[in-house]
Amino acid sequence: MSSTFFGLTIGASGLNAFQASINTTANNISNVQTDGYSKQVTNLEASSSLRVFQRYGTTGTGVTAKSVTQLRDQYYDEKYWNNQSKYGEFDKKVYYMTQIENYFTDSSTVEGFSTIYAKLFNALDSLSDNAGDSSVRNEFISDAKELMTYFNTMANQLQELQSTINDEIKTTVDNVNSIAEKIAQLNKQINVIEMEGGHANELRDERALLVDELSEIIPVQVNEEKVTNSNYPDMDTGATLYTVKFNGRLLVDTYNYNTLTTTTRSEHDNQSDIDGLYDVAWSDSGATLNINGKNMTGALRALFQIRDGNNGENLTGKVSGATTTSITVANPSITSISSMNMAKQGVLTVGNTEYAYDGFSAVTDADGNIESYTFLLKEAITDTAANRLSGGNAYVGENVSYKGIPYYQNQLNTFLRSLAKKFNDTEECGYDQTGKKMGAFFVADDKVNGGEFDFSDEFHELAYDSTNKKFVSTTGNDSGDTDDDPTTEKKSMTFYSDAETAEKAGSTTSTGKYDTYYLLTALNCDVAQATQENPQIMSTQTSDPNHPTGVDTFDIVDQLLELKSDTIIHRGYGGDKFLQCIYSDITVDGQECSVFLENYTNIRKSIDDQRTSISGVDEDEEAINLVKFQNAYNLSSKCISVLAEMYDRLITQTGV
Numbered sequence: 001m002s003s004t005f006f007g008l009t010i011g012a013s014g015l016n017a018f019q020a021s022i023n024t025t026a027n028n029i030s031n032v033q034t035d036g037y038s039k040q041v042t043n044l045e046a047s048s049s050l051r052v053f054q055r056y057g058t059t060g061t062g063v064t065a066k067s068v069t070q071l072r073d074q075y076y077d078e079k080y081w082n083n084q085s086k087y088g089e090f091d092k093k094v095y096y097m098t099q100i101e102n103y104f105t106d107s108s109t110v111e112g113f114s115t116i117y118a119k120l121f122n123a124l125d126s127l128s129d130n131a132g133d134s135s136v137r138n139e140f141i142s143d144a145k146e147l148m149t150y151f152n153t154m155a156n157q158l159q160e161l162q163s164t165i166n167d168e169i170k171t172t173v174d175n176v177n178s179i180a181e182k183i184a185q186l187n188k189q190i191n192v193i194e195m196e197g198g199h200a201n202e203l204r205d206e207r208a209l210l211v212d213e214l215s216e217i218i219p220v221q222v223n224e225e226k227v228t229n230s231n232y233p234d235m236d237t238g239a240t241l242y243t244v245k246f247n248g249r250l251l252v253d254t255y256n257y258n259t260l261t262t263t264t265r266s267e268h269d270n271q272s273d274i275d276g277l278y279d280v281a282w283s284d285s286g287a288t289l290n291i292n293g294k295n296m297t298g299a300l301r302a303l304f305q306i307r308d309g310n311n312g313e314n315l316t317g318k319v320s321g322a323t324t325t326s327i328t329v330a331n332p333s334i335t336s337i338s339s340m341n342m343a344k345q346g347v348l349t350v351g352n353t354e355y356a357y358d359g360f361s362a363v364t365d366a367d368g369n370i371e372s373y374t375f376l377l378k379e380a381i382t383d384t385a386a387n388r389l390s391g392g393n394a395y396v397g398e399n400v401s402y403k404g405i406p407y408y409q410n411q412l413n414t415f416l417r418s419l420a421k422k423f424n425d426t427e428e429c430g431y432d433q434t435g436k437k438m439g440a441f442f443v444a445d446d447k448v449n450g451g452e453f454d455f456s457d458e459f460h461e462l463a464y465d466s467t468n469k470k471f472v473s474t475t476g477n478d479s480g481d482t483d484d485d486p487t488t489e490k491k492s493m494t495f496y497s498d499a500e501t502a503e504k505a506g507s508t509t510s511t512g513k514y515d516t517y518y519l520l521t522a523l524n525c526d527v528a529q530a531t532q533e534n535p536q537i538m539s540t541q542t543s544d545p546n547h548p549t550g551v552d553t554f555d556i557v558d559q560l561l562e563l564k565s566d567t568i569i570h571r572g573y574g575g576d577k578f579l580q581c582i583y584s585d586i587t588v589d590g591q592e593c594s595v596f597l598e599n600y601t602n603i604r605k606s607i608d609d610q611r612t613s614i615s616g617v618d619e620d621e622e623a624i625n626l627v628k629f630q631n632a633y634n635l636s637s638k639c640i641s642v643l644a645e646m647y648d649r650l651i652t653q654t655g656v
Helices: 006-030 074-103 113-129 134-194 201-217 299-308 383-389 405-427 499-504 529-533 555-561 575-615 619-653
Strands: 040-046 063-070 221-228 236-246 249-253 260-264 278-282 316-322 326-330 346-350 353-364 370-377 393-396 442-445 462-465 470-473 494-496 525-527
Touching: 006 040, 006 063, 006 619, 063 201, 074 134, 074 201, 074 221, 074 299, 074 575, 113 134, 113 555, 113 575, 134 201, 134 236, 134 249, 134 260, 134 278, 134 299, 134 405, 134 525, 134 529, 201 236, 201 299, 299 405, 316 370, 316 383, 326 346, 353 499, 405 442, 405 555, 405 575, 494 499, 525 529
Parallel strands: none
Antiparallel strands: 040 063, 221 236, 236 249, 260 278, 316 326, 316 393, 326 370, 346 353, 346 393, 353 370, 353 494, 442 525, 462 470
């Protein structure tokens, strides 16, 4: 039979168990505002019964506090992590799309494109009333310079934003590596504690909070498995294998972790890209991550899409021929000089092989449409390799189907080239006040060698000047104008990305040139310096002022006024609709991102509410638990008190 004083042991077990329950409740209340904390419970179970050799066989021995564990549901955690990566992607997109939209703002307080564009043509209209007045000419030239400055500013702001995003990509990758390292360290600490029979609740909460943070940056797949003893499968070792996968590869493998690294691109994908853009690769293998892949989500993907997004408008085509030093691509997707967005030096990909090129040439038909491109390779390939390329699919840069910074840079460039060409073509038909033929009004500053590109002689026979490394007209006079015969037949031409490429191609005499409107971008556009210094150089009439048909003739000005809205300049509209086109792009994409962000925010809240309903600390519930465990503790104390009286009667009053 059991000991006479066994009841005291049972009462004491109740005191210990409910004391532990009260302590756990106090811990929950203390952490009610702690981020990531999961509610803990004291798991109670009946102590092993005692055999007493009586008719009833065994007797209870009280209660045991078996463990203190956290309440957490892995199912809701996984749902939360899957949604979190989508939330992180669109949250980042909304943030940066709002900045891009602010750049294009045109309001009463901030002068934007529409205001400056209207001022330009208002000044041009004033010029038509008094074409010979130098002050009126200066006012128009000043407004034209302001428009070019606007494009310079916009392009530079977009480049600064691209640089900011590029820096954030590096810090984000560093953050991923730091989180992976911390998770691996926590895995070891958790196993050390739990292999000794404990429960590392707080460390598990800290690890789950890190995965929450990581899942907003990249999509993760988390798995935890118990380690079993092969000799004793039913024995609980307490150890677990905890893995975190990203993009199909192990980022964390229990105590070990892999890291990502940023590598600097040696070439540009898009013409207006800044130097030093980062790609992300695995540190151990060097394999580059396809961040823009369809299966990728998260803030990191959003950063790449905004930084590199060209709306899939990069050059594509088929290889029509190749040599050991060049690859020719026919049937190109970009057939207009104004739409060209590839860098002068970049990467051409054929199949799955990348070829760095050091310049290119393009052949146009008589109407100026590009028929093919030839890229000069940085490193020669073998004849066998060149023969295998024929007919292969080729593309320059990367196809990123999102309207990011390169897309808006190219929109600026395309509009500017079209406007400048139409404006210059009209101006070059006239004479200035000194009796000379007008040159280009809008030019591109040569940021490398100084001077200007004036885009003259674009579709006329040219000869190569090896001394100055440029093509010059074979039919023009000293002022650079070409044959005035309107019946002169246009010819197909070959143009080059730069003078060095033309020289490498061995083109010393050619129907070609390199200073085409391809070189004009929003970064370098300007009004010709000579025109800024001398307003008389600007032409307003088609007749020679030395043999005038009238005083202050302005027939050229009338033609220029049509460029405001009556002439198609950009995407099927007049120039005055440019800002509307840009805003429509930004608004549609911005609203789409906002809608998705709102949806994923709602899903996030719904899942988090479900997760909190299980693992969150409810103050009211804990208050009830305090009363409940206090009463249980008091009752255990009462049991001991009653037993004490019984033992006192037994010992003092029935003893012999």
